[in-house]
Amino acid sequence: MQxxxxxGYFKEVLLGxxxxxxxxxxxxxxxxxxxxxxxxxxxxxxxxxxxxVQFALQEIEAPDALFIQTGMTLMDYAGGMSGVLYxxxxxxxxxxxxxxxxxxxxxxxxxQMITIGIEAVKxxxxxxxxxxxxxxxLIPAEEAMQAAYQDGKALKDCMKAAQRAAEEGVEKSKDxxxxxxxxxxxxxxxxxxxxxxxxxAMEIIGIFAQNLV
Amino acid sequence: MKTGILLVAHSKKMAxxxxxxxxxxxxxxxxxATAAGTHNGRLGTSAIKIAKTLEEMKSCExxxxxxxxxxxxxxxxxxxxxxxxxxxxxxxxxxxxxVEGAFGATVRASIDLNIPEIIRTAQKxxxxxxxxxxxxxx
Numbered sequence: 001m002q003x004x005x006x007x008g009y010f011k012e013v014l015l016g017x018x019x020x021x022x023x024x025x026x027x028x029x030x031x032x033x034x035x036x037x038x039x040x041x042x043x044x045x046x047x048x049x050x051x052x053v054q055f056a057l058q059e060i061e062a063p064d065a066l067f068i069q070t071g072m073t074l075m076d077y078a079g080g081m082s083g084v085l086y087x088x089x090x091x092x093x094x095x096x097x098x099x100x101x102x103x104x105x106x107x108x109x110x111x112q113m114i115t116i117g118i119e120a121v122k123x124x125x126x127x128x129x130x131x132x133x134x135x136x137x138l139i140p141a142e143e144a145m146q147a148a149y150q151d152g153k154a155l156k157d158c159m160k161a162a163q164r165a166a167e168e169g170v171e172k173s174k175d176x177x178x179x180x181x182x183x184x185x186x187x188x189x190x191x192x193x194x195x196x197x198x199x200x201a202m203e204i205i206g207i208f209a210q211n212l213v
Numbered sequence: 214m215k216t217g218i219l220l221v222a223h224s225k226k227m228a229x230x231x232x233x234x235x236x237x238x239x240x241x242x243x244x245x246a247t248a249a250g251t252h253n254g255r256l257g258t259s260a261i262k263i264a265k266t267l268e269e270m271k272s273c274e275x276x277x278x279x280x281x282x283x284x285x286x287x288x289x290x291x292x293x294x295x296x297x298x299x300x301x302x303x304x305x306x307x308x309x310x311x312v313e314g315a316f317g318a319t320v321r322a323s324i325d326l327n328i329p330e331i332i333r334t335a336q337k338x339x340x341x342x343x344x345x346x347x348x349x350x351x
Contacts, residue, residue: 046255072261075291079223079250079257081284084291087260124291 003107003155009211010063010097014051014070016207021048028200035178035190040082044200047078063101067094082197085121085134086204092120107155111145114162114208118142129169132190134197136173140165141205159209166202173198215244216322216331217273217303218315219266221289222281223257225250231312235319243322244273258285263292267300274326277305277335279315305332313338 021044028041051073071091074083093113100109118138129139144165148158173195222228228249235245248266251257314335321334
């Protein structure tokens, strides 16, 4: 079990996300359609397919450049709330990598990178847990990851813990009631439905975890 | 130096339509710009596009930003993190309705750059009683 992350990891995560966004386009939009406008999967797929085009056009290998490019593309092409929030997530992680990735990323820095990304989403959205947003998955993920890290667990196990906590967060999001946005126009405000943003966030954390060796 | 009005909207057509209306009451003192739709022309807003448009407006003395729905507000906030401090100082994000707010602000900004008055005029739109009360006609 190695506890540093090499350069290739970041591109693998992004290629995984490009593939995922295509595969899950319909599924995520379906979840969104239950009480929203049904464009969540479509918005993410639009941004990630653009990212695929950009990767084909230019060779980007440096982790910071890759994540900054991903953040900017999400902000520029996705359109909805997911674009700007996941955009902030990748942009802030990319900015962190600029100063902290030196041939490899140490475990402590990886944990900090994810924390910075999730904190950026919190700040940008102004939302908290229970608001029926992607934070319903991201906040428990961050807490579980930190707890596992404090226990001295291996990096992969820290991220597995994050993934499990995010899955539980998605389940809990079914009981939450949306406080603003399109959802509030529906009388039950999405009660009983899982949040599409929390769902995609859980799956994204999963891809970060799966690509660790 | 001009006063800037930036329209941030999900639909390019909607922003352009409002921009046309505003130009009708603009006496040349106001620079009206739009940042609407995504980079590839889909419905939505782009923090990158908003930040670029604000950069293009940097010669304005003050810039008032009007947003339409939900995510355009968060997107605008994210855009403000992408621009430099000097430009940021000139920007006013408006707690006002998109159409009535921008219209009121343009009219008031055509007189002179009185920032509290422009904000007040824009916000009046939020309390507008269009029909006195809501009525159903069957």
